[in-house]
Amino acid sequence: MNLSRAFLTVSGLTAASRVLGFVRDVLFAAALGTGWVADAFLVAFKLPNFFRRLLAEGAFNTVFIPLFARSLEGNGEVAARRLADEVLAVLAVVLAVLVAVFEVAMPWVVTALAPGFVDEPRKFDLAVDLTRITFPYILLISLVALFGGMLNSTGRFAAYAAAPILLNLSLIGAALLIHVLDDVHAGRAVSWGVTCGGILQLALVLHAVRRAGMMPRLLLPRLTAGVRELLRRFVPAALGAGVVQVNLLIDLWVASFLSTGAISWLYYADRVNQLPLGVVGIAVGSALLPLLSRQIEARDETGANESQSRAIELVMVLTLPAAAALMVIAHPVIAVLFERGAFKAVDSEASAAALRAFAAGLPAYVLIKVLAPAFFARKDPGTVLKIAVVGLVSNIAVMLALVWSLGHVGIALATATAAWVNAIILYVVLVRRNHLIADQRLKRRLPRMVAATAVMAAALAALHYTRYHWWPASGDHIAAYLLVLVALGFVTYAVSARYLGAWALSDLRAMVKRTQA
Known part of the structure; x- marks a missing residue:
């Protein structure tokens, strides 16, 4: 498995996905702007994304990939496939129950997620409806993560990295309908685009798994030894990933009390900030975790340290200039991408201010993606959890200090500060344990x-x-x-x-x- 090849594969496909994501957001911004329908849809989009990052691409992959890689390395492909089949049986049932419960409880969920909407019944009711449409996406994307983890562990990165392209194509198709629909129906159209995108993603990775000769078998769910081990490791990993996602939910919760548009301003700013994060940080992190897992399983600490050092070097040479550039030229970037139709000049100014704040934390966001795999590969998600809690506390403290004077920009600055706290502590702990020697x-x-x-x-x-x-x-x-x-x-x-x-x-x-x- 080659880090350079994996990085170029994942980053190239991620870049294509992010470009399509910008096309999607340009269409959204032009048609919906930053009004009440846009805010309602963004809440509906954030909830399944929260669980995606928590369960699918967050905690699940960081636990499943090392276990799958260990089984593949030590026991062979047959045993590894058996583990994947057992995990699939339990995962599908648990997620199906989760989706059913949330569909019934959605009014209470939206109240907890965006309490500022409660005083605006029209916005609140639409947010409930749209979130019910989008929430099944979590079941679909979690299965995508399982099959993608299997593919990544065997050095096949392309299909899983390409899957988000299909989501964006689905959303672009839905967004093209916005211009012939009224605002409310436009919100419903793009919400259905999310779920349809999940179906397309699942079809793509299933096709890749079948071609790789690893097509899963449908078993009855049982708590086998492999599943129990995954669950033991999953709980602290989920709590760690959950702390990071709670940061985002706190941001949304506070923003719902600010003026209409605050949620949308933060969203569009974060979308721009996510481009280098996705192309560089997530790409390197996705390639690094299975590589480190196999090196550490083979007791190749020298190779693991070399992989980690080159990964840090690679992400920093690309991310530092990206962060600085976004901080300096935030306004023209936002204006060129989004300022048309319902997205006005005042929205560009507000989103650009948030982008400058988010970009200040961009190197830290990327470093977290590179440093955390060193803990997960060593089956130590508990340390990541403890450090994430410190980041959460710092996020809340800084937000409370700044939001009343800086509004939505204070939220973005608090997020950036928490990322730096998290990244610095991760680095210090790795160095002190001699797991990373620059x-x-x-x-x-x-x-x-x-x-x-x-x-x-x-x-x-x-x-x-x-x-x-x-x-x-x-x-x-x-x-x-x-x-x-x-x-x-x-x-x-x-x-x-x-x-x-x-x-x-x-x-x-x-x-x-x-x-x-």
């Missing part, structure tokens, strides 16, 4: 990456804050202006990073060779 290459290059990023940020700031004197940044001109900024940032960072020694052409050639091998 090699000389990483120590030498990381400060150079920071210096190159500073040069790029200074160049962007110099152009951005003098543009009003010579460039009419409005209408079509702002799109051209953004292209100039992106080109300037890319060239400035590439040249300065190369000159300062933050990266080398030999690294790129080596990555290409390993990928082609």
